[in-house]
Amino acid sequence: MMTTVYGRICSSHFDPVEKKPLYHFHPGKEIYSIGSLGCNLRCKFCQNWEISQTGTEDHPYLHQYSPEQIVRNALSHNENIGIAYTYNEPAVWFEFMKDTAIRAKETGLLNAMVTNGFINPAPLLELVPFMDAFSVDLKGFTEAFYKSYTSSGLQPVLDTLLLLKKCNKHIEITNLVITNANDDPGDFRRMVDWIANHLGRDTVLHISRYFPMYEMTHEMTPVATLRDFYHIARQSLHYVYIGNVIEKEGQNTYCPGCRRIVISRVGYITEVTGLDSDGNCIYCDHNILDV
Numbered sequence: 001m002m003t004t005v006y007g008r009i010c011s012s013h014f015d016p017v018e019k020k021p022l023y024h025f026h027p028g029k030e031i032y033s034i035g036s037l038g039c040n041l042r043c044k045f046c047q048n049w050e051i052s053q054t055g056t057e058d059h060p061y062l063h064q065y066s067p068e069q070i071v072r073n074a075l076s077h078n079e080n081i082g083i084a085y086t087y088n089e090p091a092v093w094f095e096f097m098k099d100t101a102i103r104a105k106e107t108g109l110l111n112a113m114v115t116n117g118f119i120n121p122a123p124l125l126e127l128v129p130f131m132d133a134f135s136v137d138l139k140g141f142t143e144a145f146y147k148s149y150t151s152s153g154l155q156p157v158l159d160t161l162l163l164l165k166k167c168n169k170h171i172e173i174t175n176l177v178i179t180n181a182n183d184d185p186g187d188f189r190r191m192v193d194w195i196a197n198h199l200g201r202d203t204v205l206h207i208s209r210y211f212p213m214y215e216m217t218h219e220m221t222p223v224a225t226l227r228d229f230y231h232i233a234r235q236s237l238h239y240v241y242i243g244n245v246i247e248k249e250g251q252n253t254y255c256p257g258c259r260r261i262v263i264s265r266v267g268y269i270t271e272v273t274g275l276d277s278d279g280n281c282i283y284c285d286h287n288i289l290d291v
């Protein structure tokens with residue numbers, strides 16, 4: 001097999017790190033985000049289907065970069081913390097991601113992979129030494145959902161999460177809640193309990209709102225469902241957020257020790273108000289962020 005997308009980038013932006021979403025990884029900072037084409041999944045609800053479900057022949061406007069050029073771009077903004085491999089599934093441009101991540105690390109930049117988690121252990125272990133954070137989709141909690149809606153399976157994603165945990169990596173999980181597809185409260189509760197029991201109660205979970213997209217016409221997720229799921233998740237996990245919607249609840253970070261707000265968020269405006277430079281709560285010294 002030979003990759004046709006090495007260094008071929010279709011999107012590059014300086015994004016808030018919260019957009020990945022990563023809420024507990026250098027909050028309020030920006031990260032240079034790059035994406036290419038293709039995906040190993042076929043999600044019927046894909047929000048980036050124009051770049052994920054296509055080949056290079058349909059995209060004459062790809063720009064060719066070397067890893068060094070990407071790193072130079074990333075270093076051109078003083079406030080930028082690193083590089084995010086995102087937009088489409090970066091596992092399908094593994095070679096370029098790895099080469100770029102190695103060079104980025106040499107300059108002191110951080111690396112973050114935004115992934116569906118459907119990657120074999122051996123290549124994942126090749127990436128782990130250079131990757132600082134992983135934003136992983138956990139799209140549902142039944143094999144039937146994964147098979148019907150993504151043409152893949154659940155267990156490999158769970159195995160990825162377990163391996164990342166074993167490697168002591170920063171993990172944030174995103175669950176897109178789709179109306180009449182993966183919105184069974186019992187399944188959601190089982191998922192949250194699995195996260196708490198296997199990855200720990202401090203694992204960050206983003207509950208994200210679905211909008212009809214690509215091949216899916218199911219109604220957008222009611223905000224009431226997101227709120228219900230938020231409260232279910234908060235029974236087991238310390239850090240739960242609601243995304244993809246303008247909503248007051250599920251935005252701020254509360255210290256699990258003293259319940260005060262330590263990071264406040266309005267949209268992508270983030271203010272770290274209650275943490276010291278070691279990532280500990282200034283009111284009760286509870287550790288919130290790994291710095």
Ligand code: SF4
Nearest residue numbers: 039041043046052116
């Ligand atoms: S894994 Fe992500 S990029 Fe790939 S098809 Fe699914 S939603 Fe789209």
